[in-house]
Amino acid sequence: MAVGKKFVFVLCVALCVIMGIMTLNSLNTQVILEKYRTTVRQFSMLPVQKQQENCSSVQKYNDNGTADFMRVMATLHRERQDTLARACADWDKRQVGNEPIGNALFSKKYKFTACPIFKSGSSTFLRSMLEMEGVNQTPMKFDGLMAEGRKRRIAALPTAEKKQEIWDQYLNVILVRSPFERFVSAYTDKLVPSGRGYTYVYKPLSKKLRDQFISIRANVSERTATEEYATFEDFVNHLIRNQDGGRDHHWRSYEAWCSACNHGYDVIMKMETLSDDVRYVAELLGISPEHRNWFFPSSKPATDIHKTERFFETVPKNLSLTLYEMSKRDFDMFGYPKPNWLW
Known part of the structure; x- marks a missing residue:
């Protein structure tokens, strides 16, 4: 210069x-x-x-x-x-670290990274960042999008020094939501016939969970139900019996995906305040009007605490409490209180 x-x-x-x-x-x-x-x-x-x-x-x-x-x-x-x-x-018993995380996507144009969490804005982050980098997504199917995304992850950078350089110099962002709301979102999207994600992958998984847990449903009359998909109680039983290593990406914990204590984030966005957080990040980064149309264009809060409570009302309280204790780290890290209906 x-x-x-x-x-x-x-x-x-x-x-x-x-x-x-x-x-x-x-x-x-x-x-x-x-x-x-x-x-x-x-x-x-x-x-x-x-x-x-x-x-x-x-x-x-x-x-x-x-x-x-x-x-x-x-x-x-x-x-x-x-x-x-x-x-x-x-x-x-440690301070927040500053290690780069391989999962994170990065945008060279706007100099930021985002650790994408399934069922918490991961698809929108991917599509918006590809658009920012000039990638034509029109002809792409899902597998093509995933392949392009892998090219733009921290893990794809050639050296440890380059990964740390990006992490130190870029604005590092994460987007979370209440853990229980995320579980409900994953269930209604992937494991019931009305869900958009009830596909060749998740339809058989749903039936598998149904067959595995139908005999221990709390309501005895539901043990002879004829539906071919898992109830929410079946899903909760599955979560309780499987730690992160045995969970699908869509319900793996925030800690497993983005390990905030190890990596640290400059901006913690939340679904509950999505509109304000999107505007804040866009202002910080100077995102152009053209690219703002891709950066969470429908950024109204995507949460419904009453819906979440209704689903958990179908589950014995002892199971909900067990799942809460298993998820408590995610609740604590991002300031989500224990739901009132669990006390």
């Missing part, structure tokens, strides 16, 4: 940061400054012209309430990171 252009860029970023600082009166200054530094770090990897264009976008944080929104979200995400840190200290 030419010295003159570099000076212009540094001055521009400095002015942007100063303008942000001037509006931080009543909120946690250190938290907001950390997010400004994150944004500046992203700018430093762009061409000079793009850096200067994005610098003006930081100034726009002070217009139309965006600055207030970003400060509130920065504070919220710091609280989520603090919650994770406390859980890691409790569970592992």
Whole structure:
């Protein structure tokens, strides 16, 4: 970069940061400054012209309430990171690590990674990141998408040094939801005839679980039911009897998939606040309007606590409590309380 252009860029970023600082009166200054530094770090990897264009976008944080929104979200995400840190200290007696994780997808264009969790936005992350990288998805079937995704995982990078470099320099993101809601979503999508994922893979699995657990259903009358698929109680019995190593990807734990205590994440998105989290990440990364159309375009909260409770009402409470205890690490790491109906 030419010295003159570099000076212009540094001055521009400095002015942007100063303008942000001037509006931080009543909120946690250190938290907001950390997010400004994150944004500046992203700018430093762009061409000079793009850096200067994005610098003006930081100034726009002070217009139309965006600055207030970003400060509130920065504070919220710091609280989520603090919650994770406390859980890691409790569970592992350690601080949150900074190791790269091979599962994570990465976008060179916007300099971020995402650890995709099945039944928690993994398909949308994959499709949006492929679009950001200019991959034409129109002719692709599912297997083709998966193959393209494997090329864009941290694990595909050639050296340990390159993997750590990406992890250190990019914004690392994870998206979670209440663990019990995720179980219900997986069941209704994969194991019942009305589900979109009730395919040649999951239809026989559902029948297998039904045959395995029908004889121990709590309601004796259901032990002679003629349906050819698993009930939710059958599914819960399966989860209880299978630790992560024996579970399908769609109901494997967050810890098994993304091991947050080992790897750490800069932004912890949640399905319960998806719309705000999507806007926050898009602003931090400077995602273009074109690519925002792919980045969780229907970003309303995809949660229904009443639906989750209704499904668990069909399960003996002792089974639900056992599943909660098995899943408690995921609940604790991401600040999800024990459901009221389990007390």
